[in-house]
Amino acid sequence: MDMNEAEIKRALSVNRWRLILGSMSDRSLGFSGTDKELRAFEDMEQLLDYLYSRGQSDDVRNTDDRQGGRGDSQLSAAKWITKVRTLFPKKTAEVLEKHALDEFGMTELITDREVLEKLTPDMELLKTVLSLKHLMRGEVLETAKKVAAQVADELRKKLENNVIRAVYGRLNRNEASPVHSAKNLDIKKTIRKNLKHFDRQSGQIVLQDIYFSSRVKRYNRKTVIIAIDESGSMMGSVIYSAVMAQIIGKLPFADVKLVIFDTNIVDLTGQAEDPAQVLMSVQLGGGTDIGKALRYCESLVQTPSQTCIICVTDLYEGGSENTLIGTSKNIIQSGAKLSFLTALDEQASPAYDKVLGQKLADMGAFVGAMTPDGLGDYIGRIFGS
Numbered sequence: 001m002d003m004n005e006a007e008i009k010r011a012l013s014v015n016r017w018r019l020i021l022g023s024m025s026d027r028s029l030g031f032s033g034t035d036k037e038l039r040a041f042e043d044m045e046q047l048l049d050y051l052y053s054r055g056q057s058d059d060v061r062n063t064d065d066r067q068g069g070r071g072d073s074q075l076s077a078a079k080w081i082t083k084v085r086t087l088f089p090k091k092t093a094e095v096l097e098k099h100a101l102d103e104f105g106m107t108e109l110i111t112d113r114e115v116l117e118k119l120t121p122d123m124e125l126l127k128t129v130l131s132l133k134h135l136m137r138g139e140v141l142e143t144a145k146k147v148a149a150q151v152a153d154e155l156r157k158k159l160e161n162n163v164i165r166a167v168y169g170r171l172n173r174n175e176a177s178p179v180h181s182a183k184n185l186d187i188k189k190t191i192r193k194n195l196k197h198f199d200r201q202s203g204q205i206v207l208q209d210i211y212f213s214s215r216v217k218r219y220n221r222k223t224v225i226i227a228i229d230e231s232g233s234m235m236g237s238v239i240y241s242a243v244m245a246q247i248i249g250k251l252p253f254a255d256v257k258l259v260i261f262d263t264n265i266v267d268l269t270g271q272a273e274d275p276a277q278v279l280m281s282v283q284l285g286g287g288t289d290i291g292k293a294l295r296y297c298e299s300l301v302q303t304p305s306q307t308c309i310i311c312v313t314d315l316y317e318g319g320s321e322n323t324l325i326g327t328s329k330n331i332i333q334s335g336a337k338l339s340f341l342t343a344l345d346e347q348a349s350p351a352y353d354k355v356l357g358q359k360l361a362d363m364g365a366f367v368g369a370m371t372p373d374g375l376g377d378y379i380g381r382i383f384g385s
Helices: 005-021 035-052 077-087 090-102 113-118 123-135 138-171 187-197 232-249 275-281 290-300 321-334 354-363 372-384
Strands: 222-229 254-261 265-267 307-312 337-344 366-370
Touching: 005 035, 035 077, 035 090, 077 090, 077 123, 113 138, 123 138, 123 232, 123 275, 138 232, 138 275, 138 372, 222 232, 222 290, 222 372, 232 254, 232 275, 232 307, 232 337, 232 372, 254 275, 254 290, 265 290, 290 307, 290 321, 307 372, 321 337, 321 354, 337 354, 337 372, 354 366, 366 372
Parallel strands: 222 254, 222 307, 307 337, 337 366
Antiparallel strands: 254 265
C-alpha cells in the first residue's frame, strides 16, 4: 500500500535522524523505504561513519565496539570522495569534504606525495584529483599531473585503434586503415606537432608522433570544434572529451579546436594534443552558460559546410536559453553540423534537460549520449559526407 504524503515525510525524517545517530543505533532505529532507497541510505551511512569515526567526540560513531556499516569496509579516501559526490547533494558534499580536510585529517591526497604515488592511477583517482587539484601545491600538484597524464594515456591506448578503425571504415570500405609509408608522410604536420619536443642540447626535434596523409587526400579537410561543459556533473565526460580531442586531432584530415566553459570560456586549442594539461586546466563546478560558449564556437567557424561543433553538456542552462536556441539555429542554418553530447563515456547514461534537448533536436541538432567508439563512427560519417 502506498504511503501518504505525511508518512513519506515521517519516514524521510526518521532516515535522516538515523544518519545523524550512526550505525550503532541500528537496533532501535532502522532505515525504511524501497530496496533502492535502503541501499542508498546504507551507503550514505557508511560514508558518514568513515568520516566521523575519525573525530574525538564521544558519540555512537566512536565507541570501542563500533561494528560499522553493512557496505564495503575497504573504503579509501579516493573512493570516499567519489561516492560522497554521487550520493549527497552538491552543497552537502562540499560540507563533508570541508570537514574531511579541515577537521578529520583526510588530507592524504593533497598533502602527501608518497600516498598519492601509491594509489592506482585509474578513472576514480583521476576524478578525485580533478575535484581537489585546486587545493594541491608543489610536489603533490606535480604528482597529480602525472596521474592525469598516465590515466589519459591509458584511455587513449584503449580507444585510439577502435576510433581510427571506425573513422577509416566509414571513409574507405576497402581499407581497414591508412598505410604508413614514406610516400604518405605528412612532413609539415609532423614537424608542427612535434615542435614542443625540440631538444635544445642536440638542436633536434624529437619525433614522438608521426603523421601520414596521402591516402585520405581525396576527403575534405574538416574542422571539429569541441566545447566541454566543465560542471561537476560532467566529470566523466570531460575526461573522455579531452582524450577524444587528442585522438581526432591526430587524423590527417582534421583540425581540432578545443574549448572548455562554465560561465566563462577558455580556448585550449593549443593544448588539445595534451589531454592531461587540458584536464588540469578544468575548474569543476560553478555556473553554466552554454549559449555564451556556442557564440564563441560560432565565431571560430570559417567554412560552415566543413565544420562540426560538438558541445558536451547536460543542457542545464544557467544563462539565457533564448541565446542558446538562437545561436544553435544560426549555426545549423549556416550549414555547419551541431551536436550536443549529453554524455561521452563508456556507460553513455546521461541525466540532462530533456525538454531543452528536444527543442534543439527539433531544430536539426543531434542530441544524445555516445560512447567514445560511437563518436568515432559519428566523426567518420561527418568526414565521409
